[in-house]
Amino acid sequence: MDDIVIETSHLSKMFMIGTTERMTLFSSLRYKLSGDFPVREFWALKDINFSVRRGEMVAVLGPNGAGKTTLLRILSGIIASTGGTFSVRDKVSTIFELGLGFNSRLSALENLYLYAALHGITRKEINRKLPEIMDFSEVGDFMGAKLGEFSSGMKARLAFATVVQTVRGIIMIDEALAVGDAAFQKKCMSAIEKLLNDGKTVLVISHGMGDARKFCSKALYINHGIQKGFGDINEIEQQYLNDASTTPAF
Amino acid sequence: MSHKKWFGEMFSKPYWNMVGELAFSNFKQKDQGTFFGFLWTLINPLLYFLVLYTIFNKWMGSKVSDFPLYLIIGIVQWNFFSSATTNAISAILSNASVIVSMDVEKSALVFSSVLSVLFSHIVELITLIIVFVLIKGTISLYWLWLIPLLVLNIYLVVSFSFILATVGVYFLDMSRIWGLAMSIGFFLTPIFYPMSVISQDKRIIILCNPMTHIIYAARSILIDRAMPAFGGLLYVVILSTILFVFGFAYFKKKEGYFVEKIYG
Numbered sequence: 062m063d064d065i066v067i068e069t070s071h072l073s074k075m076f077m078i079g080t081t082e083r084m085t086l087f088s089s090l091r092y093k094l095s096g097d098f099p100v101r102e103f104w105a106l107k108d109i110n111f112s113v114r115r116g117e118m119v120a121v122l123g124p125n126g127a128g129k130t131t132l133l134r135i136l137s138g139i140i141a142s143t144g145g146t147f148s149v150r151d152k153v154s155t156i157f158e159l160g161l162g163f164n165s166r167l168s169a170l171e172n173l174y175l176y177a178a179l180h181g182i183t184r185k186e187i188n189r190k191l192p193e194i195m196d197f198s199e200v201g202d203f204m205g206a207k208l209g210e211f212s213s214g215m216k217a218r219l220a221f222a223t224v225v226q227t228v229r230g231i232i233m234i235d236e237a238l239a240v241g242d243a244a245f246q247k248k249c250m251s252a253i254e255k256l257l258n259d260g261k262t263v264l265v266i267s268h269g270m271g272d273a274r275k276f277c278s279k280a281l282y283i284n285h286g287i288q289k290g291f292g293d294i295n296e297i298e299q300q301y302l303n304d305a306s307t308t309p310a311f
Numbered sequence: 312m313s314h315k316k317w318f319g320e321m322f323s324k325p326y327w328n329m330v331g332e333l334a335f336s337n338f339k340q341k342d343q344g345t346f347f348g349f350l351w352t353l354i355n356p357l358l359y360f361l362v363l364y365t366i367f368n369k370w371m372g373s374k375v376s377d378f379p380l381y382l383i384i385g386i387v388q389w390n391f392f393s394s395a396t397t398n399a400i401s402a403i404l405s406n407a408s409v410i411v412s413m414d415v416e417k418s419a420l421v422f423s424s425v426l427s428v429l430f431s432h433i434v435e436l437i438t439l440i441i442v443f444v445l446i447k448g449t450i451s452l453y454w455l456w457l458i459p460l461l462v463l464n465i466y467l468v469v470s471f472s473f474i475l476a477t478v479g480v481y482f483l484d485m486s487r488i489w490g491l492a493m494s495i496g497f498f499l500t501p502i503f504y505p506m507s508v509i510s511q512d513k514r515i516i517i518l519c520n521p522m523t524h525i526i527y528a529a530r531s532i533l534i535d536r537a538m539p540a541f542g543g544l545l546y547v548v549i550l551s552t553i554l555f556v557f558g559f560a561y562f563k564k565k566e567g568y569f570v571e572k573i574y575g
Contacts, residue, residue: 076571083572085484134570138414141567155413162409166340178332179415181325 066231066262067113067136071145074106074131074286104286105131108145111281111291115151118253118263120280120294122301128286129266133157133233136264151230151262154180158235161220165209169200169219172208176223190226197248198222218245225252231262250276274298320416329415333423337405338430352431353438356383356390363503375505377534380443384533385502387439388526391432392468393493398424399472400479400486407573417566418559421476425468436461443533451536460532460539463547464525470551473558477565480572501526521547 079100084092092099106128113119121129134140137153155161162179163172173194177187195201198218200211208216224232253263257276265277280297282289284304290297320326341348360383372378402424409415436457444450479485500522501509509517517523524543531539 083481083483086482086488087484089482139411140570153414157412162406162412164336164340164408167336171336171339175332175336178325178329179409179413181329183325183328 064115065112066115066151067111067147067149067264069109069111069136069145069147072106072109072132072135072142072147073104073144074128074135074140075143076103076105077101078103106135106142106283106286107288109281109283109288111288113262113264113279115262116257116260117278118257118265118276120274120277121264121266121283122280122297123283123289124305126285127283129283130157130235131286132283133235133264133266137233149231152180153231153233154224154228155233156220156224156235157233161223163208163216163220166207168205168207169211170204173204173219173223177227180227180229182227187227194219194222194226197225197252199245214242214245221245221249221252225249225256228256228261231264232256234263234265236266321418326416326419330419330422330426333406333419334426334430337423337427341427349431349434353435356386356435359386359390367503371504371508374507380446380534381505381530382503383439383442384529385500385526387432387435388464388529389497389500389502389522390435391428391464392522392525393496395425395428395432395468396471396475397486397489397493398428399468399475400489402472402476403480403569404573411570411574417569418473418562421472421562422469424476425465425472429465439533453532453536453538456532456539457529460525460528460544463544463551466555467521467525467547467551470554470558473562474554477558477562480565480569496520496522518543521550 077100109132111119121132123129131140133155134157135142136147136149137155138149139155161176163176167175173187173191174184177184195204198215198221200215200219200222203211203215208219211219253276257263263276267274274294277294279292280294280301281291282297282301289304290300360379363386364379364382367382368378371382375381399421402421403410403417405424406420410417410420440454440457475485475489482488499517499520501517506514506517524540524547528539528544531537
């Protein structure tokens, strides 16, 4: 089991519901003094144990609110965990929701430079990759236009193209594959295949398994923050689908 | 949380490349990246100058030699402190979309917020020096002292900024509170009046204000063409260091919770 790039052990995350809200200085002092902070513990993740090897693509399955995004956010260092340990032994690029933290008031190109800088990539390096990014995203002439003027499909394409061309080690995708038309999705699939062949690691969130499924070797299934299973994609997917069909539809 | 060697990272080239790009984009957004948009930032100190000069010239002009120059130096120095610290409150908040989508070294966001205000401050300083050359007809080697003074002013601003950026995430009303503090601070700083008009027993209040010493040093350098008084500046160094050590530790302790707090 050598060459493990992501590994978790009893990884847990608790949110203190009630304290995460931002308040005014005055109301916060009032709560502090009175001592009755209206808080409730909420375990978004409990005891998650799994590992991913270099060059592997692993799917994270589970219904809405299962804790999938929370897990990816912890692994990518965006939020802190509460308990357990984890290690990520490579550089992480993420595609969460749409846009990668892109700013709608800046042009596509300016966003690209900013994104690169935030990932420790120089302008020179990104300029070299620019033709490929433009080609892949099919954004073309719009590189100088403000991102606010882009359609959501264009934004998603630009985001995906940027990450694919700049990823260094691990790529974490949060259902971003669902956007884009059929042709673009197909392109994404071949890009992912190429990344895997290059020894990059992919961790992808998915409700249902689309085309991406065929590259996944393993899956992690979580529900209500609890790990239901981790292992071979076919078994885990079957388990997930069985659970979904036995849960009464609302 | 992956433990990053932030201290080493802070001295690396990619870190400052990131700070620069963030500051540049922050700056571009604020002023829409246009020349006239940029002029707006210069109009603020100019308007302050015109109003204060018109009102106080008769009164203060008799107490202070070179009152217009005295006044403009005070305004320019104060303006940097006030705008940079105010900007720092939203250093994290305005980059919420960035920190929720990737793991960035968050201290870079604070430095970049200071840097984006520093651009216009440097333009103001250069304008100021040109005005001095035109009025006085000479230049002075003593003016080189403005460089270490600027570094000290940045240090002071950065020290405040780490604290403000952190509390800015936690409290909704921080920018109002700091706005109030800055309004009061303006009057507690000898910008348009000299120390001599303050009664002896109340001077301590003004002397506790670090900006008093920065402004006085700038005036010594530019108007008197002399070395600044080091006693006051030493106080600023010590105060900034205390604030920086405390503020940076506080920021580092809380930064792991910024995303939860903003999107909670």
